[in-house]
Amino acid sequence: MSTLTGAMYTGIAGLSTHSKGISVVGNNLANSSTVGYKSTSIQFEDMFYSSLHTANGPDQIGHGSSVSTLYSDFSAGSYEDTASPTDVACTGKGFFVVTDPTTGRNYYTRAGHFSFNEDGYLINAQGYRVQGWEADPAHKGNGVSTKGALGDIRFDDLQSPPEATSFMTLLVNLDKDSEERSANPTDPFFSLQQEWDGTADPPMGENSYTYQSSMVVYDEAGGSHEVTIYFDPVQDDSVVSDAGGGQVWEYIITCDPSEDGRTIDGQELSSTSSAGLLMTGTLTFDSSSQLTGMTAFTLNGAATGDLHDLTNWTPADIGDDGNPMFTANFSGSDNASYTGDAEALNIGIDFGIHDNTPSATGWDSAVADASLIGSDIANLFNFEEPVISSNATTAYGRSSSTLSRSQDGYPPGFLEDVEIDDNGVITGIFSNDQSMELYVLGLADFANYQGLINEGGNLYSASGDSGLPITGVAGTNQFGSVASNKLELSNVDYSGEMVDLIRYQRGYQSNSKVITTVDTLLQEAINLKR
Incomplete structure (x- = not known):
């Protein structure tokens, strides 16, 4: 009887793990159109074992399965063209950095759907401020050059100063x-x-x-x-x-x-x-x-x-x-x-x-x-x-x-548009036909992506397992490049998710059958009383 009861709980464990698998697949499919979403896969492991004496000596019997880990796939998704120059995608390693203006906490995202708010800040969908460096115009033409610390990107009443004719x-x-x-x-x-x-x-x-x-x-x-x-x-x-x-x-x-x-x-x-x-x-x-x-x-x-x-x-x-x-x-x-x-x-x-x-x-x-x-x-x-x-x-x-x-002279000008190049350099286009490098988008990288904490809203936060963020400029060191007028789409694989859904469904059915079979056997044991 104890063995049958244990088998029932083994089935229950199987139901639990497969239902979690179905939940993971459902979340992936629900976010198949979410910008910057990274699909998640679930991995199972067998549970503890009990000792069992057999004719051949001591042996073990398992007690079901449990969830081992959830693994996020950080490979790049496909890219969608947009009409906004502030829509950006990272075509390699790296995350965009955004800051909650209320708490000052940094988050990291692959969803580059950015825009300027009424105060001139470049923000994401949650209103968090995109981080970058001020561009150093003194070094224009000598590669990407920044000055100051990583901070908010803000365009506020920017003007292009005049230049006298020479x-x-x-x-x-x-x-x-x-x-x-x-x-x-x-x-x-x-x-x-x-x-x-x-x-x-x-x-x-x-x-x-x-x-x-x-x-x-x-x-x-x-x-x-x-x-x-x-x-x-x-x-x-x-x-x-x-x-x-x-x-x-x-x-x-x-x-x-x-x-x-x-x-x-x-x-x-x-x-x-x-x-x-x-x-x-x-x-x-x-x-x-x-x-x-x-x-x-x-x-x-x-x-x-x-x-x-x-x-x-x-x-x-x-x-x-x-x-x-x-x-x-x-x-x-x-x-x-x-x-x-x-x-x-x-x-x-x-x-x-x-x-x-x-x-x-x-x-x-x-x-x-x-x-x-x-x-x-x-x-x-x-x-x-x-x-x-x-x-x-x-x-x-x-x-x-x-x-x-x-x-070669020109009058003062007012900001009319922006352009973002492969290095994440944000250039202002002014009404006097002049352009000026203003900011450089900041990117962050981590030693262990699996250690990142998924905060929802296409945002991740750092943890002790992920390691401290390494910040830098796109196109340098380990960082990928930035593509303007593009958004990175979800990397969910529909066909793979549907196959997983079938597997988990069949696994769930099989484990439920274990429970109904044990129930039948217990009923037979009870009927021995007759």
């Missing part, structure tokens, strides 16, 4: 068949400079130039200003003859006279006829209409008397990039000199020709000022080692037009 590129075609429109043809060079009058409105008459092109530049505060370049061909007979079938064009670079804040020895240029006149010079083309040389003059900071006097215009400084520079001051300063004004902008200009090895002067002639050019083309100097770009300014026989223009 370089301009203008590539044009100047119609070689154009007629000189300058009203001062007797002086072949710098006629445009002579005709500019910053006190007049407009400062340059329409009959004084052949072509003009304008672009917007920015000051140090992000304010926009229009810079206009005027062109006119030099058609003096002696110049045309000396050019050997080529051409010489003169140009001036100007700004709105009312925005010219330069001063010379206390004199404000905005009140003079040279207000807004930033640079003057020439462009030389050969018989095939290709650019071969240029000159550039700017107003001497020690100029005196008539500022239109060519002796006050000296060869422009050459920048480190080999391009001539002019100085503008759109902010102005009552006590600043022309050359020492902290708010002055030095802007390089590129027409498609520059000096290959800029020296102290960068020019191949020691011409002191524009007055020494005279009327002879032979007096025009050039760069010491001129380099002509493949897409330089030209003088073909077709309508004058602007081929390309650009400058």
Whole structure:
């Protein structure tokens, strides 16, 4: 009788373990569509044994089964494309780190369905804050660089600061068949400079130039200003003859006279006829209409008397990039000199020709000022080692037009969108077409994944068995990479789960049969009384 009673309890143990197995399968199937869910498998083990005396000597008889362990499968699931850049998936080892803002406790998850809340925090579905590091812009381009400690990722009223213009590129075609429109043809060079009058409105008459092109530049505060370049061909007979079938064009670079804040020895240029006149010079083309040389003059900071006097215009400084520079001051300063004004902008200009090895002067002639050019083309100097770009300014026989223009300044901007790269670097895209690396997503790894505690909500917490978290950047060391606009789906295997469900069902039925069989045998034993 005791053996039969024990067999019944053995069946009960089998029912219990198989019902737990069915529960595990049911949970897997219930989470088959849960983002980042990791399937669980159950493992059984036999229970203790009792000694039994048999004809062959001592032996043992078992008393059923029990649950040995639950094993989580941390292999990656498939990936789903999404429309949100803040949906991220880890394509290798690692967990995203989130923090409960109430308790400060860290959790770890593979579910990267993140979004920004009304306070600018990057959060998960539970409102826990995603953790990362601030990006270090000082090391941009030298791999992923972070600063500070792991903390909340927060975008709060982020702005892109303005950048003052320091370089301009203008590539044009100047119609070689154009007629000189300058009203001062007797002086072949710098006629445009002579005709500019910053006190007049407009400062340059329409009959004084052949072509003009304008672009917007920015000051140090992000304010926009229009810079206009005027062109006119030099058609003096002696110049045309000396050019050997080529051409010489003169140009001036100007700004709105009312925005010219330069001063010379206390004199404000905005009140003079040279207000807004930033640079003057020439462009030389050969018989095939290709650019071969240029000159550039700017107003001497020690100029005196008539500022239109060519002796006050000296060869422009050459920048480190080999391009001539002019100085503008759109902010102005009552006590600043022309050359020492902290708010002055030095802007390089590129027409498609520059000096290959800029020296102290960068020019191949020691011409002191524009007055020494005279009327002879032979007096025009050039760069010491001129380099002509493949897409330089030209003088073909077709309508004058602007081929390309650009400058490197920009106004302040406001955050409009974000991008996340393979290393988890979160880059802000701003309204001024600039981008800025702002944060780097943090990942955590553990020595023993099976030691993690499943907290529900796609969250895990560390335990003594899992070991302390090792944090790092995606794509480095043991960590996988990050994929934006993607979510990692559940790794539940439907077919495998259905097979397990059948096994556990049959196991449950079999153990229930043990109980009913024992019941029948006990009934037979009771019936012996009759």
